Amino acid sequence: MWTMPDTRSDDDAAARSLSTAVENLRRDYPAHWSHVVTGDADLVPLRVLHPIFAGSFDWHSCVHQTWLAVRLLRVRPDVEGAEQARRVLDALITQEHARTEAAFFDGPSGGFWERPYGWAWLLVLDAELRTWGSPWAVELRPLSAVLRDRYLAEVTTARLPVRTGTHGNTAFATGLVLDAARAVGDEELASACERAALRWHREDVGYGGFEPDAADFLSPALTEADLVRRVLPADEFTAWFEAFLPRLEDSRWKVLREPVPVDDPGGAYGSHLVGLALSRAWQWRSVAAALPEDHRYADLARTAAEAHREAGLRHVSGHGYYAEHWLGTFAAYLDFGAFTDR
Numbered sequence: 001m002w003t004m005p006d007t008r009s010d011d012d013a014a015a016r017s018l019s020t021a022v023e024n025l026r027r028d029y030p031a032h033w034s035h036v037v038t039g040d041a042d043l044v045p046l047r048v049l050h051p052i053f054a055g056s057f058d059w060h061s062c063v064h065q066t067w068l069a070v071r072l073l074r075v076r077p078d079v080e081g082a083e084q085a086r087r088v089l090d091a092l093i094t095q096e097h098a099r100t101e102a103a104f105f106d107g108p109s110g111g112f113w114e115r116p117y118g119w120a121w122l123l124v125l126d127a128e129l130r131t132w133g134s135p136w137a138v139e140l141r142p143l144s145a146v147l148r149d150r151y152l153a154e155v156t157t158a159r160l161p162v163r164t165g166t167h168g169n170t171a172f173a174t175g176l177v178l179d180a181a182r183a184v185g186d187e188e189l190a191s192a193c194e195r196a197a198l199r200w201h202r203e204d205v206g207y208g209g210f211e212p213d214a215a216d217f218l219s220p221a222l223t224e225a226d227l228v229r230r231v232l233p234a235d236e237f238t239a240w241f242e243a244f245l246p247r248l249e250d251s252r253w254k255v256l257r258e259p260v261p262v263d264d265p266g267g268a269y270g271s272h273l274v275g276l277a278l279s280r281a282w283q284w285r286s287v288a289a290a291l292p293e294d295h296r297y298a299d300l301a302r303t304a305a306e307a308h309r310e311a312g313l314r315h316v317s318g319h320g321y322y323a324e325h326w327l328g329t330f331a332a333y334l335d336f337g338a339f340t341d342r
Contacts, residue, residue, distance in 0.1 A: 025056060034058070207224075281312055
């Protein structure tokens with residue numbers, strides 16, 4: 001079972017986590033290429049278009065595996081492999097490379113490619129670097145500035161949310177971006193995210209979705225709740241949550257309270273269900289913390305959080321590249337979040 005490092009006894013776990021992240025960043029193949037190709041001239045290696053984030057199977061995973069490496073270096077600066085990791089990041093995160101990445105996102109395809117999930121993780125990485133005071137933040141700035149403005153424009157104008165359990169989920173991305181904006185004092189972006197959250201979800205009552213889908217790594221219901229608890233005062237969130245998921249203790253919601261069995265943790269969909277357990281764990285935990293301690297759903301939420309944590313961490317490592325190119329990020333985010341030195 002994976003454990004994230006927070007004591008000296010976890011030095012080996014920290015080193016393995018960092019080593020896996022760095023290997024992912026450097027591995028060009030296999031790769032998932034999702035660009036629109038308009039001619040032979042577009043058939044270039046991903047490192048040409050994306051010199052920072054061409055590894056780890058796909059662009060968004062490479063972004064958040066970079067965040068994982070940075071996060072580990074921030075909280076455990078003396079971990080084994082730290083110097084090699086710094087050298088790799090020094091070579092990848094340069095202003096020249098960031099300008100190349102930014103040129104793509106400034107172009108005609110840049111308004112939708114990797115939106116919103118990849119953009120959100122890029123802004124989380126940017127905030128991590130800035131709150132740490134890392135010089136990599138300056139190097140990354142040409143790209144982070146473009147995607148900050150892109151996200152601001154999108155979240156300001158989007159009339160409707162996307163409620164999927166995969167990368168397109170707007171509540172998940174907007175929650176990440178809201179946290180990042182608050183961490184760096186970007187009031188304009190934070191306010192836009194808050195307004196979008198309320199525009200999309202303030203009036204939602206009686207959630208009736210059927211979860212999970214086979215490909216889910218997010219719960220649409222809990223992801224929405226995790227965003228709304230960020231923007232409503234505690235008493236208003238409690239009332240909203242009660243109306244959104246009434247009778248949460250009923251058998252109808254057993255599928256939300258209990259982890260989903262994972263038959264193939266190394267497969268594409270199986271690894272998504274591992275990620276679902278991890279994301280549900282932090283979302284249940286966040287919901288529990290947002291409710292009054294003695295609320296009738298608080299213990300239910302805490303119990304569900306722990307059950308999902310145990311289920312998810314059981315499968316994070318040891319199941320091949322299709323799982324390990326991304327799951328470490330979700331395990332790390334569950335165990336120590338972002339934007340602090342601990």
